[in-house]
Each structure stands twice: as C-alpha cells, then as structure tokens.
Amino acid sequence: MSEANSCIPPPLSAKNKNSFAYPTMKDRIPVILSKIVDYMNRNREKIAEDHGGEAGREELKIMIGAMSQLRYEVMTNKPAAPLQDSRADAKIWNAELNKEVAKHNGNSLKWFDSAWLWMECYLYRRIYEASLLSNKLKGFDVFLEQKQAAFLNSYKAISSLTMYLLNALEDLDITTLELNRTQYFTEFLQVSLWGNKCDLSISAGNDNHQEHCPLEQLTKLKPNLLIDNTDVVYQVLTKALEKRNGQPGLVDIILDNAGFELVTDLCLAEFLIASGLVAKIHFHVKAIPWFVSDVTEQDFTWTLKQMSAMNHLAISKLSQKWKNYLQHGSWVISVSDFWTLPNDYSQMKELYPDLYSDLSTADLIIFKGDLNYRKLVGDLQWSSTTDFSFSLRGFHPAPLCVLRTLKSDVVVGMQPGQAEEVETKDKNWMTTGAWAVISVDNGVVSDS
Numbered sequence: 001m002s003e004a005n006s007c008i009p010p011p012l013s014a015k016n017k018n019s020f021a022y023p024t025m026k027d028r029i030p031v032i033l034s035k036i037v038d039y040m041n042r043n044r045e046k047i048a049e050d051h052g053g054e055a056g057r058e059e060l061k062i063m064i065g066a067m068s069q070l071r072y073e074v075m076t077n078k079p080a081a082p083l084q085d086s087r088a089d090a091k092i093w094n095a096e097l098n099k100e101v102a103k104h105n106g107n108s109l110k111w112f113d114s115a116w117l118w119m120e121c122y123l124y125r126r127i128y129e130a131s132l133l134s135n136k137l138k139g140f141d142v143f144l145e146q147k148q149a150a151f152l153n154s155y156k157a158i159s160s161l162t163m164y165l166l167n168a169l170e171d172l173d174i175t176t177l178e179l180n181r182t183q184y185f186t187e188f189l190q191v192s193l194w195g196n197k198c199d200l201s202i203s204a205g206n207d208n209h210q211e212h213c214p215l216e217q218l219t220k221l222k223p224n225l226l227i228d229n230t231d232v233v234y235q236v237l238t239k240a241l242e243k244r245n246g247q248p249g250l251v252d253i254i255l256d257n258a259g260f261e262l263v264t265d266l267c268l269a270e271f272l273i274a275s276g277l278v279a280k281i282h283f284h285v286k287a288i289p290w291f292v293s294d295v296t297e298q299d300f301t302w303t304l305k306q307m308s309a310m311n312h313l314a315i316s317k318l319s320q321k322w323k324n325y326l327q328h329g330s331w332v333i334s335v336s337d338f339w340t341l342p343n344d345y346s347q348m349k350e351l352y353p354d355l356y357s358d359l360s361t362a363d364l365i366i367f368k369g370d371l372n373y374r375k376l377v378g379d380l381q382w383s384s385t386t387d388f389s390f391s392l393r394g395f396h397p398a399p400l401c402v403l404r405t406l407k408s409d410v411v412v413g414m415q416p417g418q419a420e421e422v423e424t425k426d427k428n429w430m431t432t433g434a435w436a437v438i439s440v441d442n443g444v445v446s447d448s
Ligand SMILES: O=P(O)(O)OC[C@H]1O[C@](O)(CO)[C@@H](O)[C@@H]1O
Pocket: 020, 024, 120, 196, 199, 200, 201, 202, 256, 257, 291, 368, 369, 370, 371, 372, 374, 405, 407, 408
C-alpha cells in the first residue's frame, strides 16, 4: 500500500453504533420511508386523478408496497439488490455495486455493515426506482409536496432577505467602496451557508422552514462558524478578476436544498453578478429527487415561477431579473447524473471526465451542504485536524469552497483541540446543523 493510502481512514458506517450513520439507518431512514407512504396514502385520490385515474391508483398501491418493502429491507439489513429500472444511470449503479461487492470479497452490501454514504445514496435511488418502474407515475417526485411547503412556509424570511438584497444592490451602484463590497460578500456568503440548516432529510422530513431573516442572525451565528475561510474565497475571486484585467469570470454553484436555501443561493448569485465579481453562474441541480429536499430543475423553475407570481416588489423584481439571466445565458442550469451516483468526488475525473473539465473552467466552485461535504472528503473517518485539501484526495478541478452546516460526524481542517472544545459546549455539534464551516481549497495540499 502506498504511503498516501496508508493515511486513508475507513468510511463512516452504521456498523459503528457511535456514528450518526447508525441512528440514521436505524431510525431516521425508516421514518423518511414511512412519511412517503403516509403522503401517498393521504393524497392517493389527488395523485391518481393527476396520474391516469384508476390505472394511477393501482400503480400508487404498487409504489406504496415498494416503499414498505424497502423499509423492511433496511430494517432487517438485507443485501443491496441491483436496480431493475432502465434509466441510463442504472447500469453505472449496478457496475458500482458489483465493484463494491468485489472489494469486499464477494460479500453483499448491507445497510448496517457497508459505507454509510454508499447505502444512503442507494436508498434515494431505490426510492426513485419505484416510480421509474411505474407507467402513469414514472418520474413522480415523492418529495415535491415537502419541498414546496418548505418554500411557501419561508415567505417571511424570503421577503426580508430579498428586500435587503435590493437595498444592497442600490448601495453597490452608489458606492464603489471596496469595503462595502467585501462586507456584502461576507453577508451573502454566510446567509447562503446558514440557509443550509433548512434541509428536510436531517429533520426526517419535518418542515424546518426559515422563520426569521437570517441577516439578523449572522452575528448571533458567528461563534458557531468553526472554520471561516470567507476572506480566502473573496481573494480567489478578486485575483481571478485581476488576472483577466477586470473581466469577470465563471462561478459554478453545486446546489443543495430547495426551499429557503435555494433562495439564499440565488441571492448570493445575484450579488456575485451585480458586484461585478462574476459574469456567469452555472447552477448544478440534481437529475432525480434526492435526499428529500435537494433541488431538481423542476424545483428551480417552480421557485422562480412562484416568486414572480408573488405580490411583493423585491421578490417579483428579482425573480424577473433572474429569469432574464437564464434566458440570456448569464445563469445556466446544469444537470448531470454524476451528482446522484454513490461516488465521492475524488472519482469524478475517472468516471465523468467531461464534468471534471467543465468544472475546471470556473474561477471558483461553491459546494453547498453536508452531503456535498461528505462526498468531497469521501465520508472517511478523518481526524478533525486533517488538512482539507489533503482530504480531497486529488479532486482539484478549480479553486473550490464548501459552505456546510454539520449534519454528519465527519469534519476536517480544525485546529488541534478545537473539536474537543466544541464537544464540551454541544455534544451534538456534528449532527444538528447548528455548527458550520466555510472551507476553501486553492489546490495547495499540505501533507497532513
Ligand atoms: O442537505 P444536506 O445539507 O446535504 O444534508 C444532507 C445530510 O442529511 C443527512 O441525511 C442527515 O444525517 C446526512 O446523511 C446528509 O449528509
């Protein structure tokens, strides 16, 4: 084994009862599956009406059965079965499944024995398999209602955030003070970071919309920001601008959750464009319904449509501006199956070289949320003081940062003793989304 490999720890797994993987597998995933069954039962008339009447009703019964079967498989630790549907990614999934089985001397992958990341991603692909095997319900998004409710219930926070953004844009027009721009950059970056607390899979689907305007909370939340590389992120953008003699470039945002978090990401994107730091934004959405609240293209366009129909000056003005960006190409929605595979990002270059080279053209890549963080660092049992760039294990398409509230028990880049100190303040600091990191990699890897 090479020197580098000897420093690579094993993945998080539910076989370790002290890991958050265990209560996720044992309690939270069965709850998420039960909520899908409840939702489909509660709405079976409406769903059948919208999807082929009697035939839809019959297929709904089959989907409900499939969810109950999946819940039984998880709870009784059954082996992971190959996917049965004919979506193009099923072949990659089944090849990856075979690779994993071969890596484990022919032993099947099991929910409580195998890598948490692999099994949790597999769970959401199995949920979607049930709709793909249907006819009238093919492609049905079992999480749609929850994502739309999360958006609608965050109206107050969206209202105050968009009004603040409009004021900031006017302010930017008037003052060319670099101080102002840096200050606003910090605010909108951190609003997007804390927007990540609103994810439905952590709450096992319970609505956790944003109640208050996050800007007021930034000062209060600052002590919970364990690693803050905001300044380095800003320098990456200003250096790229200088390198191009003031011509703004491209930022890729790998989105996470729909609802309020998406609105905070759109506000950050608007600021990046309006401040002259960036000319183009590529938004990466999920190709299929994922981890309950992750953004699909349908969620993205629905959100803009909802905003433009709201009787609220700032919300409708901004959404109109954003629709124009999409029409004229300064904003682009990108979809790749890679983001909904079980693979961590160190495998992208080999598995999806085109995506890797697309990302390489960015001045900066912004990754949002906990699952993206886990895939960046491989969901491995790193020591908390491991160097962030080292933990990427060769994934350096372009300078990148990750805005993540902690919802799983892996973190890197901390100071010696810092994790122990936080533990004394909050024993659940790694799993509730109450603590966060903004980490950056500009390609310089130290060897720890
Ligand atoms: O939406 P986010 O921030 O990626 O959070 C998803 C996270 O929620 C969880 O399901 C909660 O444990 C994690 O497994 C997953 O990484």
